[in-house]
Every structure is written in structure tokens, then in C-alpha cells.
Amino acid sequence: MKLRAAHFVDAQRLWARHMHMAKFGATPRGGVDRQALSAQDIQAQKVLLEWGSELGLVPATDAAGNLFLRLTGSEPEAAPVMTGSHMDSQPTGGKFDGIYGVLAGLEAMQAIHAAGIVPRRSIELVAWMNEEGSRFAPGMMGSSVFSGTTKLESILSVKDQRGVSVQQGLAEVLAALPSLPIWPLKRPVHAYIEAHIEQGPILERESCSIGVVSGIQGKRTFSVALQGEEAHAGTSRRCERKDALMAALQVVQALSALCNDAEDLVKFTVGRFQVKPNAPSVVPAQVEFSIDLRHPDSLVLQSLGDQIAPLCARNAGLCTATVRELSNARSLEFPQTMRDLIAGNAQTQSISCMEILSSAGHDARYMHTVCDSGMIFIPCAGGISHNEAESANEMDMANGARVLVETLLQLAAS
Numbered sequence: 001m002k003l004r005a006a007h008f009v010d011a012q013r014l015w016a017r018h019m020h021m022a023k024f025g026a027t028p029r030g031g032v033d034r035q036a037l038s039a040q041d042i043q044a045q046k047v048l049l050e051w052g053s054e055l056g057l058v059p060a061t062d063a064a065g066n067l068f069l070r071l072t073g074s075e076p077e078a079a080p081v082m083t084g085s086h087m088d089s090q091p092t093g094g095k096f097d098g099i100y101g102v103l104a105g106l107e108a109m110q111a112i113h114a115a116g117i118v119p120r121r122s123i124e125l126v127a128w129m130n131e132e133g134s135r136f137a138p139g140m141m142g143s144s145v146f147s148g149t150t151k152l153e154s155i156l157s158v159k160d161q162r163g164v165s166v167q168q169g170l171a172e173v174l175a176a177l178p179s180l181p182i183w184p185l186k187r188p189v190h191a192y193i194e195a196h197i198e199q200g201p202i203l204e205r206e207s208c209s210i211g212v213v214s215g216i217q218g219k220r221t222f223s224v225a226l227q228g229e230e231a232h233a234g235t236s237r238r239c240e241r242k243d244a245l246m247a248a249l250q251v252v253q254a255l256s257a258l259c260n261d262a263e264d265l266v267k268f269t270v271g272r273f274q275v276k277p278n279a280p281s282v283v284p285a286q287v288e289f290s291i292d293l294r295h296p297d298s299l300v301l302q303s304l305g306d307q308i309a310p311l312c313a314r315n316a317g318l319c320t321a322t323v324r325e326l327s328n329a330r331s332l333e334f335p336q337t338m339r340d341l342i343a344g345n346a347q348t349q350s351i352s353c354m355e356i357l358s359s360a361g362h363d364a365r366y367m368h369t370v371c372d373s374g375m376i377f378i379p380c381a382g383g384i385s386h387n388e389a390e391s392a393n394e395m396d397m398a399n400g401a402r403v404l405v406e407t408l409l410q411l412a413a414s
Helices: 010-019 037-056 098-115 141-147 152-156 166-176 244-258 296-308 308-314 336-350 394-411
Strands: 058-061 069-073 081-086 122-128 191-197 210-216 218-227 267-269 273-276 287-296 322-328 355-359 373-377
Touching: 010 037, 010 098, 037 069, 037 098, 037 122, 037 166, 037 287, 069 098, 081 098, 081 287, 081 394, 098 122, 098 191, 098 273, 098 308, 098 394, 122 141, 141 152, 152 166, 191 336, 191 394, 210 267, 210 336, 210 394, 218 244, 218 296, 218 308, 244 273, 244 287, 244 308, 287 296, 308 322, 336 355, 336 373, 336 394
Parallel strands: 081 122, 081 191, 191 373, 210 355
Antiparallel strands: 058 069, 069 122, 210 373, 218 287, 218 322, 267 287, 273 287
């Protein structure tokens, strides 16, 4: 009797690869700081290429810095099936966010190789560039450019806090990696499946191994700048000051009140706050802060987001408020056919599963505009993510890879 490809998923190998990848950007508290296009990101990409080479996978990149490994099918001209996620992390991130989808995809390819299966369609593993948006904002740059949603030129000039641009970072990565072919952007893709940790507590609470993701809630991000005027802390009268920090505090309080809903569905976050000149005896002249706004209902999200700019202007006092929208993504629902396929492959293997909405954004959001897409969630301890304490269970990780590999093979046969 021929064994299914899922039989060849090796839980210990998958875990060991995660621990190896966690060395690149390891933090003292056991987390990972692996920013997009950084030296640590380059190290991780080199190792992924080495592992892919051992399996005979074909490597490539594209103009947006996305990294690909292709398991060539019997009909290589057919549009491929794609899987993957991202390798970059938050500054105080964990060992599993993003990288699980990449390494589960690699494990699926290794299981297919071990089973001696040659799929009809090629299967491609992808590591998307800058999903997190931590070093370069906004996030999901690689997948949004690949999908054609964002123009390549619009991301190249984006700079990090040290003044390094995306274009410079891409050049550094390309120079550091082995010579790779450059594949075109927005090429045909048959289907896309992304595996990821849940980043929430539901699966763990329900003792369920697999989350069949129904969709992704909407998200809008903004950059707000309050411009005031520097003044002497000891001599300037408070009523005359153009204090950008005090103005920013008033604005944030007003925004918080706007987003306060009884059902607690609105997710409003100010995650970055920068004050200039940031000197003890100088009235702050400029404050810049970020807004991350999310809601499962696109109409509510649109309404709240549209109120941000006028609200900032009304509460800026003697300062000037400038609001710039960085991204605007509506809520989406994945095709029922993809959800049924994932659930069926879990049930066939007697792996518990349930439908679940993703409250976090993922690259699958943009691939959804290109082809039929879906997501597989696995539990993470306590629902903790974007945190050095982030953790996942070895068996859940392997079960996710087992469901993934069978789903990929069915899609590749279609």
C-alpha cells in the first residue's frame, strides 16, 4: 500500500529547523529580531536556499525581493501552486510567526520528495519580503507588489529610521545571495495556501489542532505628524506654546474615544511614537505616530478611518496635523472550495479542525486577489504572538504540515 505524502512529514526535523532559524536575530529573552532585508534576514535566506538545494528545488527571486523555491511538476508550463509566508519578524518577535509557514511549506516539499511523487503542477515555496512592516512601513510589501496591488516604484523609496531605503536593502540582499534568476512579478498562480500560527487563543482554548481560516478582517494604517514649535521649557508660557507632544496626546485620546465600541470589535493601536527634538528642556516641536485600525466589517472600518484626519485637525490645538494613509485593505472571505479542501484533508487524517476568522493580516490577503487562496492556522500557546514568549507545539506544527502537503498535492493535480 502506497503511503500518503503526509506520512513523510517529520515533526522533529520541522522543529529543529525552527530552532536553527531562530538563531538568526536571536534575542536575550528567547525571541527573534529579524528585520526585513537585514543581515539576519540574509543569513536566514541563505540557509533556506541551502535546504532547498538539498532537495533539488529551483531557487529564484523577483524585483520585490520575494524568495522562491520550486518543486518542478510534470507539466512545468502549468500555473504553479504556491505556499509560504514570511521570514521577517517584529523587533521583539517570536520563533514561529511567519517562519512557520515557510518551513511547513519546505517540510511539505520534502515529504512529497520522500514519497516519490511528481505533481502535475509545480509547487512553489515563497518567503515574502517585509510582511511585518516593522523596519519599512507599510507591511506586506512583497506580496502586494507581486499581486499588482502596489507598484514596485512606490516601495523602493521607503526608508527605515536610519535612512536606509528599501531599494538599498534589496540591493544588499541580492549582492549577498548566490546568483539567482529574476522571475517576473504578477505571473500566473493556480492557488495559494499559507500556514501560520493563529496569533490568538481560540484554537488552544478549543483543543483544536487546525484552524480553517474563513477570511481576514479589514485593516487601515496611517502615519500622523503633529508639527509645533521648539521653545525653552523654562521661559515659554504654556498658553503660547505649540507643544506637539501635548497636541498628540489630545489627538490620541480623541481617537481612542472614537474607536471605543461596546462589542470590543474595533482594534485601534498606536504602536510607534516619536518625539523631536526629544530633549528634557525643550518644548517638543514634532511628534509622529502610527495608527493600526482593524475591524471585520469593511463599512465600519471605512467610516472610522475616514474620520481620523478631520478628528486630528480638530484636536491639534495650535499645532498642525498631517495624516497620511499607508494602507487600506477591506475584510475578505476565502473561497468555500478552498476551506472545504483544507477541512477535508484534516478530517481524512483524523486531525481536529474548526473554522476561524483571522484577526491579523497576512500575505494571503494579497494573493486572494490573484488566485484561489486559503490559510491553515495552528495553535500558539496562550494566543501570544509578536512577543518573545511566542510558542507552538511540535505536534500541532507537524499536523499543520500534514494537512498542508495533502492540500498542495490535490491543488497541484487539478
